[in-house]
Amino acid sequence: MILLKNKKIDSLKKLKDSIQTAIELEHATIPPYLTAMFSLANTKNTKIAGLIHSVVIEEMLHLTIACNLLNAIDGSPVLNEKGFVPTYPGPLPGGVESGLTVPIAKFSKSLVKDVFMVIEEPEHPIDIKISSNKLLANSDLKSQLEQRVSELEAKDNLTIGEYYEYITLLLEIYEIVAKLKGETIFCGAMSKQVVNPNWFPESELFAITDLETAKRAIEIIVDQGEGSTTDPFVEADIDGDTANEPAHYYRFGEIYAGKELIKDSSSEVGYSYGGDEIPFYANEVPNMTENPKMSDYSVNSLAYLNSKLFNYNYTNLLNSLHETFNGQPDKLSNAMGSMYALRLYALKLMALPDPNNPGFVAGPSYEYVVSQDLSESEKFSLEVAQE
Amino acid sequence: MSYLQTPRLTFSGRFQSDVSTVNNDPNHFNNATFQSSYQDFQDGKNANGWWNPTGTGNFRLIDLKIQSVTYLDGTSTKDPKKDPIIGMNIMDTDSRVAGKMVDLDSQQQMVSEIWGLIVRIGKGDSTYVKGDYEVAAFTNIWFNRSLDKKADSAAAATYQSQIKNLEWDIENVGSRYLKELMQTSKDSLSIQFTVDRYNGDHTSPEFTLGRMVGTIGPVFDEEPVHHIQGRQLFPSVSSVNYAMAIVDEKLSQVVLNFSNSLQFGIAPQAPIDIIDTEGKPETIATAQVGIIENANMTLAINTGTKENPNYVYLGAVNYNEPGWYEKDSGICTFDLSKENLELVQKNPLVILDYSTSQTNSLGLKQSATPMLEERKNYVVADTYVFRMNPEDTAHVKFYATEFGKPLANKSIVVNYDTANLLQGADNPTLGVPLSALIFTPAVKTDENGVAYMELNAADPGNPREFIDGQLYALNYSLEGSFFVDCNPINFISIMVFDKVAKDVIENPKWSDLQPTMQQYSNLYPIMSRGVFKLSNQEVVDKHAEILKFVFGKEVSDPNYMPVTRDLSRDKQQMILNYLEGIINDKQMNEAVAAK
Numbered sequence: 001m002i003l004l005k006n007k008k009i010d011s012l013k014k015l016k017d018s019i020q021t022a023i024e025l026e027h028a029t030i031p032p033y034l035t036a037m038f039s040l041a042n043t044k045n046t047k048i049a050g051l052i053h054s055v056v057i058e059e060m061l062h063l064t065i066a067c068n069l070l071n072a073i074d075g076s077p078v079l080n081e082k083g084f085v086p087t088y089p090g091p092l093p094g095g096v097e098s099g100l101t102v103p104i105a106k107f108s109k110s111l112v113k114d115v116f117m118v119i120e121e122p123e124h125p126i127d128i129k130i131s132s133n134k135l136l137a138n139s140d141l142k143s144q145l146e147q148r149v150s151e152l153e154a155k156d157n158l159t160i161g162e163y164y165e166y167i168t169l170l171l172e173i174y175e176i177v178a179k180l181k182g183e184t185i186f187c188g189a190m191s192k193q194v195v196n197p198n199w200f201p202e203s204e205l206f207a208i209t210d211l212e213t214a215k216r217a218i219e220i221i222v223d224q225g226e227g228s229t230t231d232p233f234v235e236a237d238i239d240g241d242t243a244n245e246p247a248h249y250y251r252f253g254e255i256y257a258g259k260e261l262i263k264d265s266s267s268e269v270g271y272s273y274g275g276d277e278i279p280f281y282a283n284e285v286p287n288m289t290e291n292p293k294m295s296d297y298s299v300n301s302l303a304y305l306n307s308k309l310f311n312y313n314y315t316n317l318l319n320s321l322h323e324t325f326n327g328q329p330d331k332l333s334n335a336m337g338s339m340y341a342l343r344l345y346a347l348k349l350m351a352l353p354d355p356n357n358p359g360f361v362a363g364p365s366y367e368y369v370v371s372q373d374l375s376e377s378e379k380f381s382l383e384v385a386q387e
Numbered sequence: 388m389s390y391l392q393t394p395r396l397t398f399s400g401r402f403q404s405d406v407s408t409v410n411n412d413p414n415h416f417n418n419a420t421f422q423s424s425y426q427d428f429q430d431g432k433n434a435n436g437w438w439n440p441t442g443t444g445n446f447r448l449i450d451l452k453i454q455s456v457t458y459l460d461g462t463s464t465k466d467p468k469k470d471p472i473i474g475m476n477i478m479d480t481d482s483r484v485a486g487k488m489v490d491l492d493s494q495q496q497m498v499s500e501i502w503g504l505i506v507r508i509g510k511g512d513s514t515y516v517k518g519d520y521e522v523a524a525f526t527n528i529w530f531n532r533s534l535d536k537k538a539d540s541a542a543a544a545t546y547q548s549q550i551k552n553l554e555w556d557i558e559n560v561g562s563r564y565l566k567e568l569m570q571t572s573k574d575s576l577s578i579q580f581t582v583d584r585y586n587g588d589h590t591s592p593e594f595t596l597g598r599m600v601g602t603i604g605p606v607f608d609e610e611p612v613h614h615i616q617g618r619q620l621f622p623s624v625s626s627v628n629y630a631m632a633i634v635d636e637k638l639s640q641v642v643l644n645f646s647n648s649l650q651f652g653i654a655p656q657a658p659i660d661i662i663d664t665e666g667k668p669e670t671i672a673t674a675q676v677g678i679i680e681n682a683n684m685t686l687a688i689n690t691g692t693k694e695n696p697n698y699v700y701l702g703a704v705n706y707n708e709p710g711w712y713e714k715d716s717g718i719c720t721f722d723l724s725k726e727n728l729e730l731v732q733k734n735p736l737v738i739l740d741y742s743t744s745q746t747n748s749l750g751l752k753q754s755a756t757p758m759l760e761e762r763k764n765y766v767v768a769d770t771y772v773f774r775m776n777p778e779d780t781a782h783v784k785f786y787a788t789e790f791g792k793p794l795a796n797k798s799i800v801v802n803y804d805t806a807n808l809l810q811g812a813d814n815p816t817l818g819v820p821l822s823a824l825i826f827t828p829a830v831k832t833d834e835n836g837v838a839y840m841e842l843n844a845a846d847p848g849n850p851r852e853f854i855d856g857q858l859y860a861l862n863y864s865l866e867g868s869f870f871v872d873c874n875p876i877n878f879i880s881i882m883v884f885d886k887v888a889k890d891v892i893e894n895p896k897w898s899d900l901q902p903t904m905q906q907y908s909n910l911y912p913i914m915s916r917g918v919f920k921l922s923n924q925e926v927v928d929k930h931a932e933i934l935k936f937v938f939g940k941e942v943s944d945p946n947y948m949p950v951t952r953d954l955s956r957d958k959q960q961m962i963l964n965y966l967e968g969i970i971n972d973k974q975m976n977e978a979v980a981a982k
Contacts, residue, residue: 042916080512198936300592309403309447319482333936334483337946340918341484344443347917351441370512 001121003157004094012185015170016075019066022167023077024093025160026063026221028086029119030056031366032102035288036116038346038364039106043284048107048255051278055248060339061200062221064332065208067325069217072208073171074188080322082368089291092119096157104366106288109280112256120249122226123159142176145169164222168215175211186210194329199336204236224248232261232271254278286350288363301355303362310345311367313338318368389615390547390577391633391642393459394567395604397716398477400451402582402599404488406499407442410910410951413493413814417853418905426912428589438587439595441913444950445485446501451477451599453508454714456564459571461638465714472508472562477601480505481512484945486520489952491772492858494809494817495880498524498772502952503945506550506578508565508603515557515565518576522943523548523613524772525582526876527647529628532583534652535676543583543628545647547613549606550576572605581646581717600646600716609835611769611784615644616836617791618736619874620759626650626680627758629874630738634731634791639723641701641731643686646717648759649706652679678706682740682758686721688730689737689760696737698755699730704738732790735761764789766799766865766873773881775844776956777823783840783879785832787865793836798866800829801840805860807878815851817858823847823883824859829866846886855903855955856884884955892957895965897924903958907949914950928969935966 004025009015033056040049067077078084086093089103100118105111152158152166174185186209193207208214223234227247236245246254246261253273254261260275267274289296294311297304317338324331346364354360409415412434415425427435453475457463467473479486486504490496504520525544532543553574557565568576580601586593610616617633618641627650632643654677663669684704691697701721705711723731738759744752766787773781787794805818823845830838847857861879862870870878891899901922908915908922919934920926927934937948938959954962 198932298592302590302592302594305592305594305596313484316480316482316484323482331482333946337484341443341445344913344917347913348441 001123002092002119002160003096003099004160004163005096006153006155006158008153009166009170012073012174015167015174016070016073018163018167019070019073019075020078021094022163023063023066023070023079024084024086025095026059026066027079027084028092028102030059030063031085031088031364032104032115033059034342035104035346035364036107036111038343039285039288039350041343041347041350044279044281045107045284047278048280051251051255052107054245055251058224058248061204062224063321064194064200064205064325065217065221068193068205068208069214071188071192071325072214073185077325078322079325080319080368082370084318085366085368088366094163103291104363105290106285106363108282108285109256112252116252117249117256120225120247120252122161122247122249142173145173145176149173161222161226164218168218171214172211184210186214189327192325192327192329194324194332196329196332199332255280286361287359288350289354289357289360292349292354292363292365294365294367294369296356297362298355303349303352303355306345306349306352307362307365308369310342310349310364311369313341313345314364314366315369317342389606389610389617389633390579390602390604391615391617391631391644391718392577392604392607392635393457393461393638394564394571395602395718396456396472396564396568397454397600397602397714397718398451399454399598399600399713399716400477401449401596402451403445403447403449403595404582404585404597405442405445405595406439406488406490407444407911407913407950408437408439409912410490410493411437411496413809413811413854415910416493416906418902418909419853421909425909436912438589442595443485443913444487444489446479446488446504447485448477448479448504448506448599449596451601453477454710454716457720458564459567461635461640461720470562470564471560472564475508475510475515477603478507478509478514480945481507481514486945487950489950491524491774491880492882492953493854494814494858495860495882496809497528497807497876498526498880500524500772501546501548503943503947514554515560515562516553516555516568516576518550518553520550520578521548521612526613526771527629527874528876529647531625532628532647532650533676534650534679536584539585539587542585543581543647545579545581547577547579547615549612550578550603568605572607575606576603577606578603579644579646583647584651600712602644602646602716602718609837611767611786613769613771614767614786614877616786616788616793618761619765619788619791620648620736620738620761621874622648623757623760627738629876630759632736634723634728636728639725639728641686641721641723641736643704643719643721644717645704645706645719646712648717649678649680651676654679678712680706683742684758685739685741685755686719687737687739687741687755688727688734690730690734693760696755696757698737698739699727700741701727732792735763735790737761761790762872764794764797764865764868764872766794766797766863767877768863768879771877771879773842773879774884774952775824775842775881776884777844777846777886779844781842781844783826783842783861785830785838785840785863787832787836787838793832793834794865795832795834795836797832797836798829799832799838799840799863800866801826801861801863802828803859804862804870804878805858807875808858808860808880815854817851818860819850819857820847823857824881826861842881844881844883847883849885853906855953855958856882858882882953884957887955887957887961892961893964895961895968897927897965900927900962900965903954903962911950927966931966931969931973935963935970938962938966 037052070077089101091099149169178185225248232246232250233244234247257273258278259273262275264272294307320331320335349362352362354362425436426440429435455465487502489500506520507514508516523546525546528544530542533541580599582599585597615631620630628648630645630648653674656673658670658672686701687698689696737757739755741755769784785799808817825843827840830840832838850857859881864870904921940947
C-alpha cells in the first residue's frame, strides 16, 4: 500500500497544489505499467498485456480527471517540466520516503506482486460517497466534514484513497464557505474541461463544473483503483458495453495468481482466483536492463539514438498533454498519437542489445528532454559521426 | 522571391528518416506470394524486407543549428554576439508525433514527400517562430554525390517548400534578423534543404540519420512554392549537379545555390605536425571527407555564343573555404557592377573551370571549360506529385522563364512518359490505360509566365491487380524545345486510385476490406506487430473507434493512417463505413443489454 505524506491543506492554494500532486501521482504509475506492457508485445502473453493495458488506460483517465478537477477550480495543471517526471527507481510523487521504490522494468510476476499490487493496494473501507441531498450547505454538514478532516489530519501518512478523500472534503468545505458568500470555487473556464468521447466514454470522463461532478469524478478514480471493501468488481464501460471488471489491485492479483477472478460462494469472502487461466510465458519476455537511462549509453550507439528519440517523443507527449489541459482540449488527439508512437520507440529499444550488459536489451527511460539542448553536450562533428 | 532573397539564414545538422522498406519491392504488395521473411532485415544476398523493415515513416530534424544570417541590406554575420539567433536551432514538433516521409508508390520512389512536419526556430524549449511545412517532394537527386559512400548513402537530393500558418514570439529574443524576417514575410517562409550521406546500415549507431544543410528566407507573392523562379544552371560535366541562382537587383548581386552541386569524398587536407612514438616531431599527410572538386570554379556571364563564348568573370566559387558547406549551406553571392547587372539580364550565366598557366613565349594562357551552363528558357511544374481518385480534377501550375524573368505567351507541350518510373521486368505495367488520366496536351503562359494544365482522372480498373490504382507520368517542354531543356528530374508523377463499387462502399463486409488490411499488415510490420494487426478482424473490430479516428483524419495530419498515404478515397470510405457499422452494432448491443 502506498502511503502519502500528509501535508495540511489550509488554503485553496494548497488544495490546488495537492491536486497537482495527484496529477503527478497518476502520471507516475504510467511509465512502469507501460514498460511492463511493452515488454509483452509480440509474445504469447496477450492476456496479461491486455489486463495491464486496461489499467494503463484507466490511469490515463485518472490523470485527465485530475486535470479537469484542477481546472474546474481555476488552477493550472503543469505537465511540461522536468520535475513532473519522477526519477525511476524512486518513490511515487507525494509518497513517504521510506515507502515503495518503483522501477522501470520488464514484466515479471514479482514486479506485479511487489510493486504494482502495492501501488494499487486498498486499505480501509473508505466511502467517500455522500448522497446528493446532503449537498445543501449547512453548518451541521460543515462541522461533520471538519470532524473527518481533523481525523485525517491527525494521521502521519495517508493512503491514496484517504488522500482523495481529504481533497474531496476540502473541496466540499471550501464550496460551502464560498456558497455562503454567494460564490463558488468551481469558477474555472468550461473551455478548459477535457471531454472526449473518442478516447473515453462520457460516463467516465465528463466536465467538472460543480461539487457534484467533482465528487463523481474522484469517485471514479478511487473506485477503479481500489474497488470497494466488499466487492472487488467495479462497473466499467468496456468498448461501449457496461460490464464489471476487477479494480486495479485485483486485476494485478489475477495476473499474479495466473487465473481470473470469479464469484465463488465456496470462498469465505465470496470471490476467488479460480477462473480461466492467465498464462505467463516468461522466456518470451525480452531481458531488459532495469531502470535504463539515456546517459547509460555511449553517444555513439544505436541504443542512445533510440533512447533519445523515445525521450523526445515522451517529452512531446507531456507537452501536448500540457497544452490539452491548459485550454486546448482538442490537443488530446495529438497526445494519443504520441502514445502510440511511444510504443513503437519502446519496441525498437527492446529489440536492441544493451551495449553495457551482455545478454540484456535496452529499454525506455522516460526522461523529460529539452529538445535540442541535448546536442550541446554531444558536440561531435557531422563528419566524425558519419565515419 | 524565395530563400535566396534577404533576409535569409543558413542552418546545418542532421535529419532522421525512418522510412519502412518492405514496400520498396512492388511484388511485396502481392498478398498471395508474400513471405514472412519479407518482414526481416536484409541478410547478405537475401533482400528480405530490405534495409529497414521496421521503419515507422518518421521524419525528424535533429541537431540543426543556425550558422549564418544575411540581413535585408545584404550584410551578413556568423557571430552569436552580433545576432543571438546564431547557434539557435531549427527543430520539428515539440508536442505531437513526428512528420512522415512517404513514397508516392512502390514504382515511383524518386519523389519521396514529407508530410505533417512542423518547423520551429528556437532554442531549448523556447520557440520563437513556428509553422507547418507544406508537403513537398524531393528533386535533383543524384546518386554519385558522395564518392566515399555506396548506394543510398552516396546520394543527395533537395527539398524546397514553404512554412505556413506562422506563429511569432520574437519580442524578447533581441535578434535583428528575426525582426527583419517578420517584417518582410510574416505569413509564410521559404525553406530549402539538401539531404545526403544517409545511413542505412541498421547495425550502425547512425542508422536512419543523414546530413542536412539548408536555407530559410522570405516568401513573396506569385512565386513558385517548390522551385526558384530564377536562373537555372545545368551540368555540362558528370561531376556536378543542377544549381540555381537569382539576380537580386536591389542588392545588385547574383545569389547562387550550389548546395547540391559538388561531390564529396575523401579529400586531401593540409598536412599536420605530430610527435611520433619515438618522441620525434613529424609532418604527416591527412585526408578527410570534404568536397573533392579540384577545379577553379568561376561564375561568369557569357555575352558571346555557346560556340564562340565571351566570358565576363564575376568571381570564384570559394568551395574550399572552411565551413563553406556547413556554415554557408553552399550559398554564394557575387556582387555585380552596374554594367554587369545589365549584362546578366540578357545573357546566360555559366560556371567555368577556369585556369591560367604560364606559356614559354606568349605569357598567360587562359583555359575555361564550362561545368554548368544556364538554359535561357526554362519551364517547371511547381507541384509535380499528385494523388487522384476517379472523377477528380487537379491543376498543374507551370512557371516559364527566360533568364529568370516570366516568359509570357509561350506554349507548353505535355506528353505521357513513364520512362523514369520503376518498371522492372517482373513489375506491373505502368501508365495504362491512358483513358484513366486525361490532360490538356498544350497550354499557354499568361503575362506572369504561368500556365495551368488540367488533369482529369477516371477509374483505371485495377490494371496492377495487387497494387491499387495506376501510376502515370508526364513530361513537358516549351514548344520547340525538349524535355531535357527543362530538367527531366521534374517530370510529373500522378497516382490514380481504383474505384470501388458503390454498394460495396456503402455496405462493406470484412471480406471486402481483408485484402487491403492484409497488405498493410504485411508491408508495415512495425504497425502490425507493435500496435494493431490489421489483418485480424477481431483486432480491427475491437479497436473500431480508434481506427475510425485515425483512418478518418486529414491526410495532412501526422497521425493519419495509413502513414504511406496510399489508400484510395473509395477504400478509405469503405473502411470507415465498415468501422461505423461495428461501432453501431456495439452501441445497439449495449442498448439491448441495458434493457
